[in-house]
Amino acid sequence: MEGDLPQSRRELEMLSTTLGESEVFELLEENACIANVRKAMEEYSFVHFACHGEQNQVDPTQSALLLSHGTHLTLEDIVKLKLPHAQLAFLSACQTATGDTKLPEEYIHLAAGMLVAGYQSVIAIMWSIQDEDGPIVAKEFYQYLWKDMKPDVRQSAYALHHAVEKLRMQSKSFLQWVPFIHMGV
Numbered sequence: 001m002e003g004d005l006p007q008s009r010r011e012l013e014m015l016s017t018t019l020g021e022s023e024v025f026e027l028l029e030e031n032a033c034i035a036n037v038r039k040a041m042e043e044y045s046f047v048h049f050a051c052h053g054e055q056n057q058v059d060p061t062q063s064a065l066l067l068s069h070g071t072h073l074t075l076e077d078i079v080k081l082k083l084p085h086a087q088l089a090f091l092s093a094c095q096t097a098t099g100d101t102k103l104p105e106e107y108i109h110l111a112a113g114m115l116v117a118g119y120q121s122v123i124a125i126m127w128s129i130q131d132e133d134g135p136i137v138a139k140e141f142y143q144y145l146w147k148d149m150k151p152d153v154r155q156s157a158y159a160l161h162h163a164v165e166k167l168r169m170q171s172k173s174f175l176q177w178v179p180f181i182h183m184g185v
Helices: 007-019 034-043 075-080 110-117 133-145 153-169
Strands: 046-050 052-054 064-066 072-074 088-092 121-125 180-184
Touching: 007 046, 007 133, 034 072, 046 133, 072 075, 075 110, 088 110, 088 133, 110 121, 110 180, 121 153, 133 153, 153 180
Parallel strands: 046 088, 088 121
Antiparallel strands: 052 064, 064 072, 121 180
16 A cells, blocks of 8 residues: 555654654554554554555445555454553544444444544544645654653643644645544543
8 A cells, every 4th residue: 555655654754763662663564464453453552554544334344444465454353352552543544534424423433443442542534635644643743742751642632633733834724634533532
């Protein structure tokens, strides 16, 4: 998927630079197959996905994060995981909080699935975004969250507000900064 999302490499490099050798992250990149991602999700407290996402309107449990080599991590897979360390999931992937237009009162999407799986806070995207906006929001988000060198997941909503405000200040259109949402604590 890297060819489709050229800024995802920049986003991962920014994460590595901002967070250094953090104990809460593992960068998988081209090794992001389902087995490796599941293992990392079970081991680490924070996860960050810089990939494509898709909402399945027919069967929302088949909504998925599109991983490397054409593999799909579905909502059905995610809610079955045992995640004893889960704190924050950052879904820098389009349609991860889209929901169903036919059932707007029912929130069956990847972001909600991350909450069901045990993550305390989830950052997600309601619709497609510009590829270059993901790294901007991620950088500002993590710099804010890690400002005291010890992240506090309870600050994630404030961190997202800070990051989106930075994107907005760059004269981005309303449709570019609005789709980023926070769910959870």
